[in-house]
Amino acid sequence: MGRKNKNKKSEAGGQPEQKPKENPQHQLESQQPGTSQPKQSAPPQESGQKESSQQQGAQQKESSQQQQTQRQQKRPQHQQRPQQQPTRPQEQRPQQQEQQSRKQQQQPQRQQAQPQHQQGPQQSRKQQQQPQRQQAQPQHQQGLQQTWPQQQQSHPQQERSQYQQGPQHQQGPHHQQGPQQQQSRPQQERSQYQQGPQHQQGPHHQQGSVYQQGPQQTWPQQQQSRPQQESSQYQQGPQQHKTPQQHERSQYQQGPQQQKPPQQPNQPHHQQRQQPQQTQPQHQQSPQQTPTRQSSVSHSSSSTSLSSAPSQSSISPGTLGVKGEAEANYLIMDLSKMPNKAYHYDVTITPDRPKKFFRNAFTQFMNTYLPGHFAGFDGVKSCYLLEMLPKPVYEGDVSIADSASRQIQFKVSIKPTDNIEIDLGSLRTYRNDRIYDKPMRALQCLEVILANACQQKGLRVGRSFFTRPNQTLDLDGGYELYTGLYQAAILGDVPYLNVDISNKSFPMALNLIDLLNVLRIDAGRSLDQRGLQSLSAHLRALKVIYSPPPSFGAAPRSYKVNEVSRESASSLSFKIDTGEKLTVQSYFASRGYKLKYPHLGCVVAGSSVKPNYLPIELCSIEPGQAIKKKDGKAQVQKMIKFAATSTDERKRKIMEKLQYFLHNNDILLQKFGIRIDNQFIKVPTRLLRPPSIEYRLGKLVDPRNGSWRNLQYLQTGMTLKKTGHKWAIIYNPSRFLRHGNLLDFSNMLFNEAKRMGINLDSEREIQETRDIVRTLEEYKRKDYDLVIVVIPNYGTSYADIKQKAELVCGLLTQCIKEQTLNRRVDNQLIGNLLLKINSKLNGSNHKISAKSHIVLDHAMFMGADVTHPSPDQRNIPSVVGVAASHDLNGASYNMQYRLQESAKEEIDDMQSISRHHLKVYFQKNNCYPNNIIYYRDGVSDGQFKKVNKFEVSAIRAVCKELRITPKITCIIVVKRHHTRFFPTKPTGDKWNNVLPGTVVDQKIVHPNETQFFMVSHQSIQGTAKPTRYNVLVDDAKFTMDELQMMTNNLCYMFPRCNRAVSYPAPAYLAHLVAARGRVYIDG
Known part of the structure; x- marks a missing residue:
């Protein structure tokens, strides 16, 4: 690796640690612990190994002792190894320490020059006088x-x-191993x-043991x-x-x-x-x-x-930073009484709908046909029992009452799966496995058992269980907010239950006439095109309860909505059983009911062959429906505002939900021997020092709480035009936007750009246009470098502008909303715009100071992300975004995006993308990188293997094709989790969050993985969400401190703001690239 190999200075003396010369014989001794063992206590060698002679071992030990003596005399006192005491029973330790301290004060100088750990037959007197029971070991x-x-x-x-x-x-x-063994x-x-710091220490071993030399890199005090x-x-x-x-x-x-x-x-x-x-x-x-x-x-x-x-x-774990403590929203799960095995059975319930009655049907089946047996049911097709049933198949009929007290008949059968036995003991031995080799079958069984405690009291959506609050929050558009408890089993140093508060929008249980009023649709008039689209979009895939008129003598019934008819109830006709053709209005009139809103359309439900037409006025939305559609902007904004609570408030809400669900009172958890603690665990934290930010002429700024002030940019984009970059401002005519405001805005932008070092032409056009796309084409022909586009409140969209400007015209644009300009234009707004503009003009805003950075020889930082369409848009492709740096500072990036199969996470075209980025790097630096640091965003634990198999392998294949051998490090960036940290002491943060730079790499991480959590940013609102990092591949063999320091530094390299972001800039930019590809599709 290309890191500088500087000698570390000692903690007290400040002298560099001296590195001994290499010696073949010394190498053999330092690599073979067995050579320093005395003959009488040497262990028997394994079969196939040669026995070493005493004479040869003595020669080697004598030579090694002389070399060690020279080194030991040169080594300062504080750098010498602490004395390793003979192993004795604990009760003799005080006496032993007193004797040893007395002996050390009287120890002759010649004894210091002869390391005892290399003595051959010469034994210390204490070792020769060990008690008889110690010799019996x-x-x-x-x-x-x-x-x-x-x-x-x-x-x-x-x-x-x-x-x-x-x-x-x-x-x-x-x-x-004897001396002869290689x-x-x-x-x-x-x-x-x-074995601790050896005589031949590389750059990673210079620190030695924490107790021998101290944390030499610890900030602020050594x-x-x-x-x-x-x-x-x-x-x-x-x-x-x-x-x-x-x-x-x-x-x-x-x-x-x-x-x-x-x-x-x-x-x-x-x-x-x-x-x-x-x-x-x-x-x-x-x-x-x-x-x-x-x-x-x-x-x-x-x-x-x-x-x-x-x-x-x-x-x-890492050692750098100021040590502290915080609580994590994890509860210890005691599985010591859990049996070693469970048994997996398939469950078949017919008819296969409605599924909301499956759980009640299964419970009644168990009580009727298998009394005394306890089973965890996933609500669909699997159950888990503590004992194997004597018969291979059990089946029976049950009857369940629906909301209208009608009896629904179900036939339930269970039979063993092909692999019936579940090894629950693996939940206590998982520490040997990689994170992607977790005992998934046992975890699935555990998750089903844990969910049983919440199923009866809450509405399940994924891993969250929601309850309707007494006072719901209206999210506008016919939606309201539900709060719930999220829970997930986590395998850390012990099994934990991760618990958190969850928020989700649910459709309001409204009559459809009331829904029209909420959607601002006039129920007194026929539906126009906009009203029809709005109502259809809201009702699609939802269930409505049709309540027949009293004269029909029928009970209410639930239907799934297919669409809303374009024709009104007065004109929409169908054939009845007699073959007569009637309109919906006349049909209900013949049955004694006069429709109040015959001019409105009907809800279309049922099959396409024989649809059911339901008058809107007789339908209402079924309560408690979880939707898979993407929330609108208005709903998202209100949800974010509601969910933005302090750490103290968030903890209070979690504890309230735990008190409501009461896991430990559940009979099934008790039968499976599971008990859950009721308090958050405490985890050790470390606060990393923020890096120094370097600007033009080497000026440095030290961030405070994750933010800093801008200086003149490190490097601005070059232009061949003598007058500077040609630029213009265009906008749609609007009665809300005044030309004077635009003139003031352009003057402020030009003056601030000049102060920051950006060479903009003093002459610029401010043009009103009714066709923004056509005007962009004109400016491209005039060889303009940048056009600032004011996006109107209505009409041309952001997607239209970006698609035409970047895909058709090839012209750089910077968009700003009309409503933003109507508000006060201040220096902060101008500064944020210039950060983006300088980056788009191939400039570099800032870099990490060399004194704060891990020195890598020609490193290329890569980031990748894949965005997927919402579940109701699976016909739209997924978008791949990959960003890669091409300068020595990791400040300038090149972007690539691709379209691929919908919902596919692994990147198909990684070879082509990597080849492009490597060639760009070569063009900029006249060499290929020696290190590739690849931050991969957006993958779950179960997809780690695919990332390694398809994406990392693709990068290696391109490197082999180019005949280069860079060291590749792949780090997975995980943001979709519910881990939160709660300070045990006030931090001074507005929301009482842990401070930026807080890292946790103990207890809640997988014990056999290089994994850590980091809060690198200051949360603007609400509880800060840490990012989890998993090191998948590490050819460079970074230490934990190096990985954490490098990752934290890259969070300060995002070019669009002078704040640390929540995850490294390469991954953040890749996310923006993928989002831009999504914009192209939308446009």
Whole structure:
């Protein structure tokens, strides 16, 4: 990788750490832990391995000791390793520490020059005088019980040294390597990282252990006080005493799990995370094992051994930033009493509609035909039982009463699925799996069981359960707002239930005549074209309740709306059973009912062969219908305003919903042995320092709370015209827009552009036009660089302008709404417009200062996103947007978009897009990038494999075609989640949010993945939504700190505002590209 390999300065002395010269013999010793073991305690070698002779081992150890002596004399005292104490029972530790401290004060200088961890047959006196019970330990536990050389340490440092080096004492069969055994390169790298800082440290290993050298990059202070060290010890390493969070968990973590020894990770250095863990007495530790992926949970079938204990993760969390704490909307799920197996059955219910009665039909079937059995039903076709039924098939008839007290007959049958057995125990051993290899069948079963507690009290939409509030919020247009509880099972260090407040619009249960008034349609007149379209759009796919006149003697009935007829009830005719043709109005008159609104159309329902025509006045919207249509702009604006609450208010609403649904009182959850805590968990946070922003002439600005003031732009677009960029303003004639306002606006824009360094022509046209598209073509022929278009309130749309200007004319435009100009035009509005204009003219607004950036040698930052049509528009294609930087600062981007199959997430044409971006990069820099950082937005956990298989592979294929080998890092950007953070102390933010730069990479993340949450922006309104990042591919082997710092910095590189955005600029720009492609389609 092309990062600078500078020597890290020490914490106290400020001197660079000296790097020893390479030595083949020294390499062998540093890579093979087994060479430092004394003969009498060496573990037996595995079959097939050669036994090393004492003489050869002694020679190697003597040579290594001399080299280590030279290095140790040069190393400052604060950089030397803490002494690694022999493993003793916990009850002897105080006496041992006192003896060791006395010995250190009297230790001769020659003993400091001879590292004990490389002594061969020479043993320390303490090791020769170990108690008899310690000698009875297995040999592989005693082999590495040496003492590290050190200069006087305090007792707390000794304790940290013991905890820190403890797991390395107990090496299992995989570490029984003699001097002759060779390791592969990846194994050597893992060995170096696992054994602490080695003699041959690369740029990623210069920090060493957190306790040996301190967080050298931590901001703002490098030196930690003793309380800070204790806090760091809690967050970074295994602890002896429980933290409040661990004590909170302890009631769910009983059983043999607590006595399981820590295990040594076997992962690349950039995928290791260490989390707080409980420390047991050392005499209870068992031989160490090193599986491919670390697991801290037994695979035994016993339910007690599969308790939901927190995992010992193999991914190292980041260290940079100011440490803190926040609450997360996660509840601990105790699965320790859950059985190891459940049984999956298929459910068939006929007739297959109406589905809203399926749950009641299934419940009655279980009570009638399988009394005493408890099953979780998903409401459609699957159920889960705790025991296997004796017979293969069960079926029976049930009768359910509808809203009109009519009995509906259903036939219910259940039979086992092909793969009937569900391994619920996998919910306690998932820590070995990748995030896309989660135990999906067990998770689905768990989700069905959890939903059962909310089904009877709420209306389910996806993973949310809504209740109609006592006072609903009118969203206009015939919609009202429902609030609900979102819940999802999350596999973090332990299983959690993620809970959040949910808001959704529902159609008002109105009579259709009242709906016409809401839609501003005159019910006293026939429907015109606009009224017909508005009513049809509102009712399409909804269900209405048809209430026959009393003279019919029939009960109300529900119908699904197909459309609204163009013909009125007085003219719309149909044939009755006798063959006679009647109008709807005359038919109802013959049955004794006179229509009040015969001039209105009818609701058309039923089949196309034999439709039903229902008079509008006799129909009303069925309550509680969840719609899949996209909300209108008015509804979205009101929903956002209502949902914009502080963190304290949001937490209160969540707790109210939890109190309403009462999960733990549900009988099915009790039968499945599930219990849910009632308090949010606390997670450790770190506040990253914001980067310095660099402008023209190297001027720097330090952001505050995620925002900063603009200076003169870093680089402005070049033009060959002597007078500057030719530009004009055009607008439609309007009685609301005055020419004087436009003149003032143009003067302010020109003056501010001049101050910011943008070379605009002082001469510009302000033209009124009735045909904006034709006028754009004229300006293109006149070789104009930019046209500012005032979008009228009615008439020509934004989509029309962009489609014609960019696809037909090839002319840059900057749009501004007429209503915006009618309001006060201030410097903020002008500044925001110029940020966009400078970017469109191929300028760069700002960059991250070199002192704040991770130095990468020729990196190309890519972002990709795919936008999909709404569920009711599946005939419209999806749009792919990919943005890629082509400068050395990551500030200038090139855009590509494609159309592809509707609702398809993986990008089909990734090879062509990547080839284009790489060639543009080459044209700008005369070389190809050495690093490609690819931020992929908009994919779910289940699609990670496809991204790797189709998109990352496509990038690699293009690189192979171009004969280049850049290091590719793929980071998934996830915004569609319900994780929120709630500060435990006031932060000074208006909404009491965590501050910009807050990162969380422990507890709520997958224990075996490089994953973190980050709040990089300041929320303008409401609770801030963090972004989740999953590292899918990492050829560059970034550390967690490097990934988080790079990601946070890129959030300050969005060119359209002088604020940090919620996710990195490449992904944000890709989203805008895909949205622009959607605009082209709409136009």
